[in-house]
Amino acid sequence: MTDPENSQGTPQICPTDPTTQALAVRGLTKSYGDATVVNNINLDIPKGAIYGIVGPNGAGKTTMLSMATGLLRPNKGTAWISGFNVWEEPNDAKRSMGLLADGLPIFDRLTGKELLTYVGALRELDEDIVDQRSEELLEALGLKEAAGKRVVDYSAGMTKKILLAQALIHNPKVLILDEPLEAVDPVSGRLIQQILKNFAQTGGTVVLSSHVMELVEGLCDHVAIINRGVVEIAGHVDEVRRGRSLTDVFVDAVGGAALQEGSLSWLGASEGHSEGQNQNEDRAE
DSSP states (O other), X not given: OOOHHHHTTSOOOOOSOGGGSSEEEEEEEEEETTEEEEEEEEEEEOTTOEEEEEOOTTSSHHHHHHHHXXXXXXXXXXXXXXXXXXXXXXXXXXXXXXXXXXXXXXXXXXBHHHHHHHHHHHTXXXXXXXXXXXXXXHHHTTOXXXXXXXXXXXXXXXXXXXXXXXXXXXXXXXXXEESTTTXXXXXXXXXXXXXXXXXXXXTOEEEEXXXXXXXXXXXXXXXXXXXXXXXEEEEEHHHHHTTSOHXXXXXXXXXXXXXXXXXXXXXXXXXXXXXXHHHHHHHHO
């Protein structure tokens, strides 16, 4: 586990062979002009883990995952997925992962069923297998009745679920999800969490980014807190928490502003009370 006191300016050292991990990055760095968004990150995600990546807005977690999955080329550094170098062996790396991330093209003029059929064909799956898996995924994710509806007409939550089905249809070894439960109703959210747990229990690895600490704490067995482009803390959830809530650890690691006493004191005060108070003050004068 990375000590937050030692992580600033000092890259985490990962002595393990990156090709033995589900996902590994070494020295991953991304800059835009003078601004360094990801600063020399090293991270190992073991096989079979449900690994949460958390951090405040602008911390670099999405950029790091984009580079780790080959969507964005780093200024320096390397990433491996299931032992395959993302940049030297891109086809093998892509076959090993399922990805749900913002910015990916969505063929939303297709129906839900057509989308899964198309993705299955791209993955070179047999037609019978695609049909079977599509039916099961649509049923499991509560999309069976919307299978013939165009994805462009789906709600935000339904779109998130069909994109998850798309990421799962080829049975990847590593599932990488950016905010997988965003805009998803609680019933569907619980179902998705069960799917992810089953996936990990049968040998798959889940990597997810989220702003919801309760989700990460309840679902993930490992977590990394990223802030200002570096890994502040990483390890097993229990080791990171050390008996505290993950929210408290997160706030301590990234820093948090407290509301000053007396600030916004006017909130909740009725206009009548304010006017009466002003009149009394005028009389006193």
